[in-house]
Amino acid sequence: MLSMKAKYALKALIHMAQMDKPMLPSKQIAEAADIPQKFLDNILQELRQNGIVDSKRGIFGGYFLAKKASEIFLGDIIRIIDGPLAPIRCASLTAYQKCEDCRDEAACQLRHLMLDVRNAMSGVLDKRCLQDLVANPSL
Amino acid sequence: MLSMKAKYALKALIHMAQMDKPMLPSKQIAEAADIPQKFLDNILQELRQNGIVDSKRGIFGGYFLAKKASEIFLGDIIRIIDGPLAPIRCASLTAYQKCEDCRDEAACQLRHLMLDVRNAMSGVLDKRCLQDLVANPSL
């Protein structure tokens, strides 16, 4: 399950990509996307630290996309907020971690299955970018 | 992410399917699959209540699959233990629930995306059964 936090992150970014304004204060994003403002601040912070958005302080400051919407992939956003896509860590490509109780990883049926699940998810989330959610409303 | 509980459930069922014994006491499953026994009892209970396994009490009792391994699908096991596959409820087919903050569900980009993710996951988990994990060790 996606956390609310990740859902909010996606909603906020979609909103930012849809507006052609270069910069939006978090308050406006919060209102437009129906997200608790302070929580959104946390989220935007995390996205900023990971190079998804950038910010300008002071009055008339705000947040803006750090890259083109066509270069921001949805899988990466989810990874930043919720961690790896894979259902279990030993099936993650970006955050691999060995199972403690696994005797023979190469033969582990569960891992093979979950690798397939991970790849299926990645096939959707790492192929699509923010732009796809804006440009193609009927997708 | 899959919970430990769901992972244990899958490990236990795989072990049961692999052994050709008709019945296994939970203690043996716990040892073989490296699962805390009491926790496994809870899990087997839940699987029994959902028609995945059945049990026989008394000395020489134990648990056994309630259906053929080829009829037990992995998606269903995960749904029983962890709930719906879909990343958000409004994208679930088996446990649909409306988003509270959604103005126009049909146009919601996020939902369409997550429906695709759900279908990708289902494409793996609802197509494969326990038998696949036993019969096809190199899959």
Added chain:
DNA sequence: TTAAATCATACTCATTAAGTGTAGATTTAA
């Protein structure tokens, strides 16, 4: 200098995850 904004840290509060413990019921071989 002040108002509006971001930035940083720390805190709360409820729920879930991951088990454990205790007590009792059922079965069946001996």
Added chain:
DNA sequence: TTAAATCTACACTTAATGAGTATGATTTAA
């Protein structure tokens, strides 16, 4: 019939995570 091995039910614990809040500092344009 009884002891051993099991299942069954329910309550409890302990830690982590989720979903936010609160407070205060810093920046910047006017």
